[in-house]
Amino acid sequence: RNALFATLLSHGTAGEKALLKVTSCTTSLEEFLDAQLRWDLLWKLYVRDERFKDAAAVLAAMAEKDVSGNHAPPTTAHADVRLSDRVGYLCAAIENARKAAEYGDVQSAKLASELQDRLDVMRVQLKAISELKASLRFSAVASVSGRVVAESEVARSREAAALELEQKLYSLSELLNTFAVPHQLFETQLAILGCANHRDDALVRRIWLQVLDSAVEARANESERDGGGAARIVALISRLSSEFASVPHAFPLEFVVECAERISYMRRTADAQGWRELGYSAIAEAFLRGGVPLG
Helix, strand or coil: HHHHHHHHHHHHHHHHHHCCCCCCCCCHHHHHHCCCHHHHHHHHHHHCCCHHHHHHHHHHHHHCCCCCCCCCCCCCCCCCCCCCCCHHHHHHHHHHHHHHHCCCCCHHHHHHHHHHHHHHHHHHHHHHHHHHHHHHHCCEEEEEECEEHHHHHHHHHHHHHHHHHHCCCCCCCHHHHHHHHCCCHHHHHHHHHHHCCCCHHHHHHHHHHHHHHHHHHHHHHHHEEEECCHHHHHHHHHHHHHHHCHHHHHHHHHHHHHHHHHHHHHHHHCCCCCCCCCCCHHHHHHHHHHHCCCC
């Protein structure tokens, strides 16, 4: 049987599909796929047989395996798995755990909740990668871990950090202290506080000031070239409102509105090119687009 399974497996996608149609010796097939580290097919076999809890367990293991050395998650190509792939595996694991719970498996309901918590942390890690890559477009001089360094060194440091985040899973504490604070990832800092359900009003207000002020500074030179400063800040406010409005302790609405109005007043008073359109109506529209209507 193993010889037959191996032959089918060697025929690529078509062979894999044929393998998953085998029903006469399911136990042998399960053992074969596990021995071959083909968990990407094993979980599908479990789903086929409505063993949703087992499928969830395999998918969770695929999502959280260490990609370094010889411990890469088993996939068709045995290639390094990107963080976005891990998120996909974990989403599928949660879906299968919930299906198992619908069949009355109490443990699966608990598993789904635990996996959701892990997924929330993974998404914060994804945000850190996104913010690191976005930051590479701005700031000729920046501070990293308290040192003022040249743009090229900042870029190298942030590129290396983004690569590290793709290769390994980190806890919220590690994301904060190893990446978000040293690399001034202010949006990620807010996401960490939100995910951890940590309430610190003074800290959150300070971070929001940094988010908005750094956004204005980073876009100032671009605005002088193309006159799009107001539009960029409106887009930023809209995006962040949509992302954080459901987390009140990370989204002090009145304070954020005050900050936006201050930026509007200062930039328009300076008569800076590209900022004249950043009036109250534009700010109100930005919050509205983010699902936060102002009274």
